[in-house]
Amino acid sequence: MKSTVEMGAAGGAPALIDLEELLATRLLVQGNSGSGKSHLLRRLLEQSAGSVQQIVIDPEGDFVTLAERFDHVAIDAAAVQSDLQRIARRIRQHRVSAVLALDELEVEGQLRAAAAFLTGLFDADREHWYPALVVVDEAQLFAPALSGEGTDEARRLSLGAMTNLMCRGRKRGLAGIVATQRLAKLAKNVAAEASNFLMGRTFLDIDMARAADLLGMERRQAEMFRDLERGQFVGLGPALSRKPLPIRIGPVETSGRSGSPVLIPLPEPPGEAATELIFTASPDEAESERNPVPQRPRPATGDVLARLAAQRPEAACEREPEIDPAEAAAAVEEILAAMAAEPELAGRDLPLLFQDFSGRCRKRGLGRAVPPLSEFRRRFAIARAGASAETRGRPEWEAALAHAAGLSEDLQGLFLYVARLALEAAPAPGDGDLGDHYGTRSPGRLKRVLAHLEERGDLVCHVDAAGRRVLALPRLGIETAPGTAAAPEHARRALRPRPRLDQRLARQ
Numbered sequence: 001m002k003s004t005v006e007m008g009a010a011g012g013a014p015a016l017i018d019l020e021e022l023l024a025t026r027l028l029v030q031g032n033s034g035s036g037k038s039h040l041l042r043r044l045l046e047q048s049a050g051s052v053q054q055i056v057i058d059p060e061g062d063f064v065t066l067a068e069r070f071d072h073v074a075i076d077a078a079a080v081q082s083d084l085q086r087i088a089r090r091i092r093q094h095r096v097s098a099v100l101a102l103d104e105l106e107v108e109g110q111l112r113a114a115a116a117f118l119t120g121l122f123d124a125d126r127e128h129w130y131p132a133l134v135v136v137d138e139a140q141l142f143a144p145a146l147s148g149e150g151t152d153e154a155r156r157l158s159l160g161a162m163t164n165l166m167c168r169g170r171k172r173g174l175a176g177i178v179a180t181q182r183l184a185k186l187a188k189n190v191a192a193e194a195s196n197f198l199m200g201r202t203f204l205d206i207d208m209a210r211a212a213d214l215l216g217m218e219r220r221q222a223e224m225f226r227d228l229e230r231g232q233f234v235g236l237g238p239a240l241s242r243k244p245l246p247i248r249i250g251p252v253e254t255s256g257r258s259g260s261p262v263l264i265p266l267p268e269p270p271g272e273a274a275t276e277l278i279f280t281a282s283p284d285e286a287e288s289e290r291n292p293v294p295q296r297p298r299p300a301t302g303d304v305l306a307r308l309a310a311q312r313p314e315a316a317c318e319r320e321p322e323i324d325p326a327e328a329a330a331a332v333e334e335i336l337a338a339m340a341a342e343p344e345l346a347g348r349d350l351p352l353l354f355q356d357f358s359g360r361c362r363k364r365g366l367g368r369a370v371p372p373l374s375e376f377r378r379r380f381a382i383a384r385a386g387a388s389a390e391t392r393g394r395p396e397w398e399a400a401l402a403h404a405a406g407l408s409e410d411l412q413g414l415f416l417y418v419a420r421l422a423l424e425a426a427p428a429p430g431d432g433d434l435g436d437h438y439g440t441r442s443p444g445r446l447k448r449v450l451a452h453l454e455e456r457g458d459l460v461c462h463v464d465a466a467g468r469r470v471l472a473l474p475r476l477g478i479e480t481a482p483g484t485a486a487a488p489e490h491a492r493r494a495l496r497p498r499p500r501l502d503q504r505l506a507r508q
């Protein structure tokens with residue numbers, strides 16, 4: 001699976017976007033009309049189409065042409081207006097790339113449709129929190145800085161949905177990519193949540209000032225945005241470049257429905273006949289008024305839903321050669337073990353881990369044998385606990401697995417890790433290690449998680465006479481050896497030395 005996308009050229013070198021980083025850190029594209037934003041988004045979508053699910057909110061209906069070349073489902077919002085939330089949930093469930101075309105709706109309808117659709121994506125069941133790019137072109141329409149078009153209620157709904165996407169989408173696997181003509185017209189909280197920027201040609205001082213603020217540049221330096229050519233952008237952010245990087249966006253394979261205006265030679269001037277031509281109906285016109293052109297036929301909701309279901313990745317996989325189930329299970333175990341052993345994956349968000357995992361499975365041709373997200377989470381937690389073959393053969397490990405299954409999903413990895421250490425008589429780990437197995441780098445959060453496990457009686461943290469940390473699992477009757485380093489400050493303050501668990505158990 002490709003994890004970098006080539007956007008074009010930066011000097012003599014290719015300009016790359018790191019897809020995984022992009023999923024975690026979002027992107028804001030700004031540039032005046034005609035600067036090449038939609039072209040840039042198309043380039044990003046085309047180049048990453050095989051690697052990540054894509055969902056496009058498309059006010060102009062320009063991106064529906066992606067469906068001709070790739071697997072995107074084009075959704076005519078006007079035709080399925082009342083079902084958009086349900087359709088959005090299905091899109092997440094089946095991991096289908098889709099383009100929501102809003103061009104047949106009035107502004108009010110566009111706002112309501114985008115809000116319903118985004119809410120459906122956001123409210124998807126936890127087990128469907130797969131990673132996806134959510135591209136919103138003309139984002140200032142849906143998240144205006146000030147009152148814009150449409151009623152207050154419609155604007156409030158769409159702004160709320162856009163804010164959710166940008167502020168709280170990451171945990172749910174949703175990565176917002178927003179493009180706007182005018183930074184000053186885009187709600188500040190929506191713009192501020194993107195950590196990557198691609199700035200194109202910008203004329204107005206107020207937009208330049210906001211761009212400079214967002215990029216942490218001198219306002220004078222931002223003047224350079226005025227001189228950019230069409231298709232030229234300055235990129236900055238963790239997925240792009242640490243320093244402002246001028247990029248020329250490369251070509252695209254599909255074309256939008258709207259192009260640049262070109263000059264067409266005028267016909268011979270009709271002279272005095274011009275007045276008559278304008279005020280008299282032609283025979284064609286009279287004919288078309290008698291027989292109006294039929295409206296473009298619209299698919300019913302049922303058709304769209306059926307298409308979404310038919311496009312399930314599983315359905316595509318049915319055409320793949322059957323792979324022996326035992327072989328597939330062994331390959332999945334191998335992939336999980338390899339990922340568990342990679343230190344750079346520690347502390348990553350679940351959607352990103354799953355994206356990586358699915359890519360590795362696809363490379364091995366596993367097709368239908370790829371476990372779903374919820375199963376991946378459980379099995380990866382077990383793999384990351386790192387139990388040796390000998391430990392895995394012990395009945396106590398079985399008991400640990402059974403107990404972990406009764407815990408909430410996010411606690412299972414941490415619990416199994418401590419159980420493995422205890423069964424192998426290994427020393428208690430430090431906070432950093434524990435945080436990696438829970439999936440947090442925040443000491444405060446880890447402290448709360450440990451306190452929660454203690455409250456439940458699943459884990460006891462104590463220190464031995466030498467002030468070293470020991471972690472006990474009372475329900476399994478096991479505990480780790482004392483940690484090699486001194487117990488962290490919070491553990492020492494909170495807990496007095498306690499006798500070893502076996503001594504306590506013997507006393508009871």
Ligand SMILES: Nc1ncnc2c1ncn2[C@@H]1O[C@H](COP(=O)(O)OP(=O)(O)OP(=O)(O)O)[C@@H](O)[C@H]1O
Binds near residue numbers: 031033230249258
């Ligand atoms: N990098 C590029 N290479 C070649 N053509 C480009 C490039 N960028 C943009 N164009 C062309 O320039 C025209 C305008 O680009 P585009 O539609 O992407 O602008 P935009 O910033 O989205 O404008 P608007 O805000 O009005 O939608 C299009 O015809 C597009 O094909």
Ligand SMILES: [Mg+2]
Binds near residue numbers: 037
């Ligand atoms: Mg555009």
